[in-house]
Amino acid sequence: MKYEQFRTLLSQALGPKRLAHCDRVADTAARLAEKYGADVDAAYLAGLMHDYAKKLDQGRLYEIAQEGQLITDPCEEKVPDLLHGVVGAYLLEKSGTITNKDVLQAMASHTVGRANMSLLEKVVYLADYIEPGRTTPGLEAVRQATEKNLDEGLFLALSNTLTWLLSERKVIHSNSILMYNWLITEVLN
Numbered sequence: 001m002k003y004e005q006f007r008t009l010l011s012q013a014l015g016p017k018r019l020a021h022c023d024r025v026a027d028t029a030a031r032l033a034e035k036y037g038a039d040v041d042a043a044y045l046a047g048l049m050h051d052y053a054k055k056l057d058q059g060r061l062y063e064i065a066q067e068g069q070l071i072t073d074p075c076e077e078k079v080p081d082l083l084h085g086v087v088g089a090y091l092l093e094k095s096g097t098i099t100n101k102d103v104l105q106a107m108a109s110h111t112v113g114r115a116n117m118s119l120l121e122k123v124v125y126l127a128d129y130i131e132p133g134r135t136t137p138g139l140e141a142v143r144q145a146t147e148k149n150l151d152e153g154l155f156l157a158l159s160n161t162l163t164w165l166l167s168e169r170k171v172i173h174s175n176s177i178l179m180y181n182w183l184i185t186e187v188l189n
Helices: 006-012 016-036 040-049 058-067 080-094 100-110 119-130 139-148 150-167 174-187
Strands: none
Touching: 006 016, 006 040, 016 040, 016 119, 040 100, 040 119, 058 080, 080 100, 100 119, 119 139, 119 150, 139 150, 150 174
């Protein structure tokens, strides 16, 4: 099978529940890619590997991010788990396991988003949010919006996330704010 080496690597890095989540994200990303005209293979691979570094402890995530000069926001020091996407992409690129820059970028941006996301990045971000195993409040509306318009689904997913972060008094990564402003001013206007 085409992705078996990646699944083997992933199963060594993650537990069964997280691996099942990655499988569902890969399937969802491939379906969205086909629907919206993105590269289906790239979407599947980015979706499959997006949480590669998720099980690393907070200290190790931060250490690797410092080594790779991946820190972009002070909140990453307070919440190193925000780094799992960029760290996973960094580790897989560094080892030569994944060389496709678009796949690596989609993996890196799936956690907090960013302005000027590519179609592939949008697909993977949303696939992670709406995969069938998720049960967060407001999810069905995001799923419905995504089926009608990818950008509307993206905006609703991000809005729900920001609303939750605000209500819980959690830090908000600057890339998420930049993504929100980009969506409002340049994508959905």
